[in-house]
Amino acid sequence: MSCDKPMKSKVTIRDVAKAAGVSLGTASRALNQSGHVSTQAIAEVTRAARELGYVPNALAQSMRTQSTGVVGLLVSDIANPLYAGIINAVEARLFAAGYTLLLASTHGDANREKSLIDLFRRRRVDGLILGACDSEKPEMLERLASELQVVALDRDITTEGTAIHVDHYHGALQATRYLLKLGHRRIALLTPGSTLRPGRERIAGFKDAFSAQGIQPDPRLIRAESSSMEFSFSEALALLSSPEAPTAFLCLGTRIMSGVLQAIRHSGRTMPDDVSVISIGDTDLAQLFTPPITSLNWDLAAVGTACAEVMLRSLSTREAKEPERILITTQMILRESCMPPPVAARTAVDMTS
Amino acid sequence: MSCDKPMKSKVTIRDVAKAAGVSLGTASRALNQSGHVSTQAIAEVTRAARELGYVPNALAQSMRTQSTGVVGLLVSDIANPLYAGIINAVEARLFAAGYTLLLASTHGDANREKSLIDLFRRRRVDGLILGACDSEKPEMLERLASELQVVALDRDITTEGTAIHVDHYHGALQATRYLLKLGHRRIALLTPGSTLRPGRERIAGFKDAFSAQGIQPDPRLIRAESSSMEFSFSEALALLSSPEAPTAFLCLGTRIMSGVLQAIRHSGRTMPDDVSVISIGDTDLAQLFTPPITSLNWDLAAVGTACAEVMLRSLSTREAKEPERILITTQMILRESCMPPPVAARTAVDMTS
């Protein structure tokens, strides 16, 4: 307060020690509450630190302690509202535990993913949550896991490692069964990428729901190529104008559903009278659309919190090699976007309720 | 390849030098392309580094060079889709320039904001983009700006500093004028917080549009309290059930508009016949809603890129004390959510065209 503003030169713990009239070591111990310091010394040092506007250098600390207190999180797209909820929860939990979140987004680019992982390693993050891991590269992951804690977020990066998974399989199963019960047979499934875990699981659930009824889905109605809205729009439009048009859509995520909704509107049909829609992932759009859209939902905050907690746990225990796997369940929220298919479209082999 | 996997112990540049048969300094120079090294040495060192799986320690580097190559970005809410677009652009530009983005979210909590800024300082970020700065605290900002580069993102943190601003004033002016032209007089403005720059500017534009017509807006229709959907829902509902209900809504951001749309539906009215709506900020919801909603839009990527570029510029030039101020313009996207007010609601002093 009485002292002038410390110019450009950063004040170090050494300056604090000097100002407090103690040695460097004592200042460090006082600042870190590491015990073995007199109460008086603590008071002196604290005061000096405050007066000088001391800001501990986290880099130097990390250097000595060999740990940064930073956890990396790699996702494919920050803007995805489904990720946003997870990110918030991860960050909140980590922050509460004194950890910092370093967030990066791959935009689905494998090269970018590689450089970002490299970046995390150079910065010596203590742990890494992988929510984007497009290329399967066991040996690289192996090495990664050997030098830091890795938690998979809805990805199958290793058969053994720790992972937080959403139960897309049963979600898709339930949603599909619901549509089948309503009498739909020609159901389109639009999902970004079938190689990634979510897509794989959903397709499996979708197929198994059909199998349980002793029937098979039309493979041409499973479109698992791209997540862009433009793509899903043209895709859905093509589907709708084919002679064997689907009577229902199962769509993943905001972008895809947006495209589908536009395609439905563009083709002159109405939802749900002509075609039913289920959103996999509950979003603002699904809730507020007219009519509101039946969705498959899961607790994003729970996913994020689980990631963070598993990470914190493995960070605190040295070498606890008991990999955890957590499965988050999905719930179906019934709204008004599904109806039995129009009579004209019903097949002869209509099942009972 | 022939060597065994380097166990837990991290391989340092010293190991690389040893393996390459050169000194530590030479290894460093070779790795950093800093010249004054023989091509052969470079080859040897590079090979050794690759074989050993050397990962440079960014902490140690930063320690020596006194710069981390990290830029912090503080926003109030990562999940806000308007921010997401900006964040992506900032990250992309920074990444391309070899910088890392450290992102944090305050959730509108001033305490959290304080600790996060502190966190950034401890981690010695080279620059800080402040997109959340709820409490005005000149002296703290002053100190901050003295130790690192600060860029304000749609905030007035200092009267002098570098800033990227969105032209909310003219945006609100234009939108309001449009509604006035349609004949609306009772226009409600819902915005989160009037203390922050965006709110302030929008309210000013709103009022000035009225003034230009020689009339005054009803102050009770300006609601600038909270950004939550629940709040805007009840707020809008209350407004709609009052005797002097508004015939149009100007709403900010997804959350507020969601609440307003629900309130309109809940009150049994239809949009745009009974009440018009303009969204400030163009979102998926605005585009896909039925009917599609007229919006005020601005180039999120341009905002983000501008932030990053201004930051990179001030980072590269030593002490260039020429603060830049960039203003991003808004565009109105006319869709189908606005109509003249219902005849019953029109005032006697109806203006021409």
Add this chain to the structure above:
DNA sequence: CTGTTAGCGCTTTCAA
């Protein structure tokens, strides 16, 4: 062109 050396700011032995 290369090797040696001095720290960057901090924590943590080890003596006192």
Add this chain to the structure above:
DNA sequence: TTGAAAGCGCTAACAG
């Protein structure tokens, strides 16, 4: 309880 000193891994300055 405290002070002195050794490094964490790296870059840059200085000799050779």
